[in-house]
Amino acid sequence: MTTVSEAGKTAHGAADHRKGPRRRGDALHTAIFEATLTELTAVGYAELKMEHVANRARASKGSLYRRWASRAELVADAVHHTIPSCAERPDTGSVREDLLSCLRGFATLLNGPSGEAIRGLMADTIRNPDLMDVVRARFIDPGVNLFLDVLRRGAARGEVRTTALTPRIASLGPDLLREYFLVHRPPIPDRALVEMVDEVIIPLIRA
Amino acid sequence: MTTVSEAGKTAHGAADHRKGPRRRGDALHTAIFEATLTELTAVGYAELKMEHVANRARASKGSLYRRWASRAELVADAVHHTIPSCAERPDTGSVREDLLSCLRGFATLLNGPSGEAIRGLMADTIRNPDLMDVVRARFIDPGVNLFLDVLRRGAARGEVRTTALTPRIASLGPDLLREYFLVHRPPIPDRALVEMVDEVIIPLIRA
DNA sequence: CGGGTAGAGAACTTGACGTTTCTTATGGCA
DNA sequence: TGCCATAAGAAACGTCAAGTTCTCTACCCG
Numbered sequence: 324m325t326t327v328s329e330a331g332k333t334a335h336g337a338a339d340h341r342k343g344p345r346r347r348g349d350a351l352h353t354a355i356f357e358a359t360l361t362e363l364t365a366v367g368y369a370e371l372k373m374e375h376v377a378n379r380a381r382a383s384k385g386s387l388y389r390r391w392a393s394r395a396e397l398v399a400d401a402v403h404h405t406i407p408s409c410a411e412r413p414d415t416g417s418v419r420e421d422l423l424s425c426l427r428g429f430a431t432l433l434n435g436p437s438g439e440a441i442r443g444l445m446a447d448t449i450r451n452p453d454l455m456d457v458v459r460a461r462f463i464d465p466g467v468n469l470f471l472d473v474l475r476r477g478a479a480r481g482e483v484r485t486t487a488l489t490p491r492i493a494s495l496g497p498d499l500l501r502e503y504f505l506v507h508r509p510p511i512p513d514r515a516l517v518e519m520v521d522e523v524i525i526p527l528i529r530a
Numbered sequence: 531m532t533t534v535s536e537a538g539k540t541a542h543g544a545a546d547h548r549k550g551p552r553r554r555g556d557a558l559h560t561a562i563f564e565a566t567l568t569e570l571t572a573v574g575y576a577e578l579k580m581e582h583v584a585n586r587a588r589a590s591k592g593s594l595y596r597r598w599a600s601r602a603e604l605v606a607d608a609v610h611h612t613i614p615s616c617a618e619r620p621d622t623g624s625v626r627e628d629l630l631s632c633l634r635g636f637a638t639l640l641n642g643p644s645g646e647a648i649r650g651l652m653a654d655t656i657r658n659p660d661l662m663d664v665v666r667a668r669f670i671d672p673g674v675n676l677f678l679d680v681l682r683r684g685a686a687r688g689e690v691r692t693t694a695l696t697p698r699i700a701s702l703g704p705d706l707l708r709e710y711f712l713v714h715r716p717p718i719p720d721r722a723l724v725e726m727v728d729e730v731i732i733p734l735i736r737a
Numbered sequence: 738c739g740g741g742t743a744g745a746g747a748a749c750t751t752g753a754c755g756t757t758t759c760t761t762a763t764g765g766c767a
Numbered sequence: 768t769g770c771c772a773t774a775a776g777a778a779a780c781g782t783c784a785a786g787t788t789c790t791c792t793a794c795c796c797g
Contacts, residue, residue, distance in 0.1 A: 345762050345775055369656040372753070383776045388755065445712065446653035449576040452715050459713060491729045502709045505652065506666060508659050522698045527734055552744060552793050579784065590745045595786065 355380045355387060359401040364436045368398065368443025395447040395454055402440040403461050406432065412469065418477035419525055422496060425469055426516040429500055434510040445505065466497040474528060487528040495524055562587045562594060566608040571643045575605065575650025602654040602661055609647040610668050613639065619676065625684035626732055629703060632676055633723040636707055641717040652712065673704040681735060694735040702731055 346354060358380030362371050373394055377384045391397040413424035432438060441462055448454045471493040477483035499519045503511055553561060565587035569578050580601055584591045598604040620631035639645060648669055655661045678700040684690035706726045710718055 347763070347774060351775080367656075373755085374753080377776095381776090383778095384755080385757090385777090386775060389774085394754095443656055446656050449574075449650055449653050455713065455715060463713065489729060491725050495730065498706060498709045501713075502705045505712060506662065506670065506708075508662060518698050522696060523702065523730075523734065527730065554743065554794070558744080580786085581784075584745095588745090590747090591786075592746085592788085593744060596743085601785090 351380075351382060351386060352390065355382055355390070355397070356401045356404060358382075359397055360405060360436060363398065363402075363440055368439050368446075371398070371443075373397075393447075393451070395444055395451065396457075398440050399444055399454075399457055399461065402437050406437060406462075412472055414476065416480075418473065418480075418482045418528070419520060421473040421477070422470070422520050422524055423516060425466075425473060426496055426500055426519065427513070429466060429497065430511045430513075430516060433500070433504045438504065438509060442505070463497065463501070467494045470494065470496050477528070481530060483528045484530040492524075492527060495527070496520075499523065558587075558589060558593060559597070562589055562597070562604070563608040563611060565589075566604055567612060567643065570605065570609075570647055575646050575653075578605070578650075580604075600654075600658070602651055602658065603664075605647050606651055606661075606664055606668065609644050613644060613669075619679055621683065623687075625680065625687075625689045625735070626727060628680040628684070629677070629727050629731055630723060632673075632680060633703055633707055633726065634720070636673060636704065637718045637720075637723060640707070640711045645711065645716060649712070670704065670708070674701045677701065677703050684735070688737060690735045691737040699731075699734060702734070703727075706730065 355376065358376050359371075362376050362379060366375075371394065373384055373387055376397070377387055387397065391400065411428070413421045413428075415421055415424065433441065441458065444454055444458050448458070467490065471488070471490070474483050474488055474493055478485050478488060496519060500511070500516070503515055503519075562583065565583050566578075569583050569586060573582075578601065580591055580594055583604070584594055594604065598607065618635070620628045620635075622628055622631065640648065648665065651661060651665050655665070674697065678695070678697070681690050681695055681700055685692050685695060703726065707718070707723070710722055
């Protein structure tokens with residue numbers, strides 16, 4: 324069930340769908356999501372064409388546009404559904420390890436297709452500033468909350484000064500990571516993460 | 531000499547150039563730069579069309595493409611020429627004031643047409659990753675050097691611990707500012723700058 | 738002053754978006 | 768079970784701007 328199409332793909336990932344059954348509702352929705360992610364992985368956001376997604380999903384462009392107003396909305400929805408729940412809170416007993424663990428998790432995401440998507444969504448932000456709010460709500464804020472939790476647990480252990488529990492400081496990790504991601508080409512080297520933690524965050528939060 | 535065209539503009543900024551003299555070389559180059567910046571200010575990067583720039587500059591698309599391979603290169607060149615030299619180093623005698631002054635200068639730039647351009651260039655980065663290097667070299671690294679100078683002068687006065695004179699810490703200001711810029715819609719509130727300085731940079735560099 | 742270079746301008750090609758139209762399959766409901 | 772409104776598939780279409788190519792002509796240099 325990992326791949327959608329069975330055979331007869333064309334150069335652009337189109338499937339031969341002269342005889343497939345016709346789906347509706349959730350089944351179609353899901354198929355389009357899968358096709359979107361496959362295309363995203365295969366050709367990246369910049370080269371992701373609505374028609375190719377439609378073909379790969381054995382659907383029509385009309386079905387796509389009936390559900391999403393634009394490529395950005397489709398991709399944002401599709402990627403959001405695949406992101407592992409941020410419930411996986413690291414808890415190693417050491418703030419430094421927890422922070423690094425969070426950053427490494429984010430970096431892994433950003434180094435993959437989700438990163439491609441986020442980079443593309445941020446790019447589309449020029450034409451559609453409302454997208455910023457979507458990106459922040461779906462892909463940024465959850466990360467900040469995760470960091471805030473880590474800091475709070477560190478404060479409970481006495482590792483973190485309580486005055487460091489501000490949004491500004493909690494978002495430093497995600498901010499610096501995203502900054503690095505946007506300004507350099509992938510992948511993000513682990514070295515950069517360690518530097519962020521050891522040179523910036525740890526000195527700032529130390530009790 | 532501020533504006534290029536004299537009269538008879540159309541809705542898209544095209545000039546009536548049935549009878550204008552024909553320029554070459556630098557004169558044309560300059561006229562295209564001015565037209566690019568005017569268009570950038572008028573309609574923004576997303577809506578900046580090569581044909582409109584050509585019309586406004588009383589030039590042909592051919593002349594544009596003979597000089598620049600793409601819209602991104604044209605805009606990068608044009609904006610780079612207008613950015614005030616980073617020689618204006620603030621030196622108030624206080625690191626905090628110097629840092630704030632730098633950040634305010636950058637924020638003012640980002641809040642204007644240059645910001646529009648940088649946002650657009652970063653967006654085009656998806657299709658042309660080489661652009662990242664151009665953007666970093668022209669619009670990012672100079673800022674980091676400016677900050678490094680400020681920190682060095684602060685260290686000479688004893689305000690800054692010398693171990694804080696690292697690229698990672700010097701780029702914190704520009705990084706956080708750019709991050710804010712990319713993730714929020716303009717303008718950048720002064721409040722955000724003060725927070726960056728007082729909650730992050732100052733506590734980190736204090737001797 | 739004459740010829741090569743470069744610019745103006747318009748036509749053209751291409752590629753994708755987003756829409757529309759027509760046909761047909763599907764699933765709910767009587 | 769059979770009807771029918773709804774939604775799907777497919778293809779064609781209109782639009783728009785990128786980038787190229789063509790012709791004609793102005794400018795500069797020798």
